[in-house]
Amino acid sequence: MTRVLVVDDEPQLVRAMVISLRARTYEVDSAPDGGTALQAAADRRPDVVLLDLGLPDMDGVDVIKRLRAQSQVPILVVSARHYSGEKVQALDAGADDYITKPFSMNELLARLGAVTRRTLAQSAVAQCDTLVETEGFTVDLLAKKARRGGVNIRLTPTEWHLLEVLIRNRGRLVGQRQLLQEVWGSSYETQTNYLRVYMAHLRRKLELDPSRPRHLITVSGMGYRFDA
Numbered sequence: 001m002t003r004v005l006v007v008d009d010e011p012q013l014v015r016a017m018v019i020s021l022r023a024r025t026y027e028v029d030s031a032p033d034g035g036t037a038l039q040a041a042a043d044r045r046p047d048v049v050l051l052d053l054g055l056p057d058m059d060g061v062d063v064i065k066r067l068r069a070q071s072q073v074p075i076l077v078v079s080a081r082h083y084s085g086e087k088v089q090a091l092d093a094g095a096d097d098y099i100t101k102p103f104s105m106n107e108l109l110a111r112l113g114a115v116t117r118r119t120l121a122q123s124a125v126a127q128c129d130t131l132v133e134t135e136g137f138t139v140d141l142l143a144k145k146a147r148r149g150g151v152n153i154r155l156t157p158t159e160w161h162l163l164e165v166l167i168r169n170r171g172r173l174v175g176q177r178q179l180l181q182e183v184w185g186s187s188y189e190t191q192t193n194y195l196r197v198y199m200a201h202l203r204r205k206l207e208l209d210p211s212r213p214r215h216l217i218t219v220s221g222m223g224y225r226f227d228a
Contacts, residue, residue, distance in 0.1 A: 002116055003027040005046035007037040007063070008078070009056050017050065020105050021112075034058035038066055046073060048115055050108075053079040053090065061093045068094035074115040078108070096157045110185040114161075117182055132167055132228055134215055136208040141167065146206065153205050158183060162198050166216070166226035175223040199224060 004021055008014050009032045018028045029044050031037035034055045041049065049067065053060030064075055077090050080101040087098045096115050099108060130141040137148040141164055146153040155163065161183045166174060176195055180188045188194065199218070203210040217225045 001025060001027050002048065003029070003044065003046045004112070005037065005040055005044065005049045006030045007032075007034070007049060007055070007060075008052040009033060009054075010052075016105075017108070020109070024109065032056070034060070034063040034066075037063060041067055041071065041073065045071075048112060049073055049075045050078050050112070051075055051095070053077060053081055053086070061090055064090060064093040064095050076111055076115050078103070091156060106187065110187045114183065114185045117185075132170075134228060136214075137206045139163065139167065139206075148206060155202075155205065159198060159202055159205075162195075163202060163226075166224060170226045170228055173219055173223050173225050179224065195224070 004026050006014055006017050006021075006028060007030070008017075011032075014030050014032075018030060021028045029040055029046065031040045034057050037049070037051070037055075040046075051060055051063060055063065060077065060079065064077075067073060067075060075095045077087075077095045077098045078101065079086075079090075079098070081087070082100045090098060097111050099111050132139040132141070137146060137153070139146045144155075144160060146155055162179065165179060165182050176192050177189050179195055180191060184191065184194060199216060200210070203213050203216050207213045207216060215227050217227055219225060
């Protein structure tokens with residue numbers, strides 16, 4: 001059973017999240033501030049952390065950094081901060097995803113399911129060849145590092161997850177529905193525009209000629225394939 005740690009100082013919101021998560025068979029712990037959250041993470045070892053950034057004792061970004069110093073637990077930020085710079089700061093500190101308040105419970109559950117599947121995918125990655133080298137770029141999936149022309153390339157958590165799925169299936173076609181389900185969740189199975197956008201991002205960052213990709217291949221109307 002998946003254990004979730006909810007970190008937020010709004011009691012009504014925490015209560016609603018705990019009830020909804022437990023109704024879907026998650027085990028749930030909660031913490032009202034950063035210090036309590038860090039202790040709970042060490043003691044209870046959650047599988048996922050849902051973290052507000054506006055905590056009473058410390059900034060949520062500092063909590064992310066301290067969690068990352070001791071664990072690779074997936075962190076889903078749930079915050080009223082909506083400026084892109086603040087989102088980037090949280091993601092750069094080590095958060096896996098970001099959802100802005102107010103949100104629907106269905107969206108929260110979909111994002112939570114996605115980061116949980118991402119963890120399982122990373123475990124699968126650990127059992128295969130995790131270093132990929134091409135003539136234009138290298139990818140180390142375990143270290144989460146990509147380099148092109150000797151320069152480090154920053155990929156977002158979603159871009160990493162999409163790339164991981166393709167690399168795990170290298171040389172094989174991965175259908176659009178499978179990719180959407182693994183990366184975004186079952187409620188996004190028809191959102192093929194997500195794939196077009198994120199594949200374009202990956203090509204711009206990794207391919208030598210994004211208009212003529214050699215590694216991130218589209219099979220029209222069917223899916224995508226990674227060729228090493």
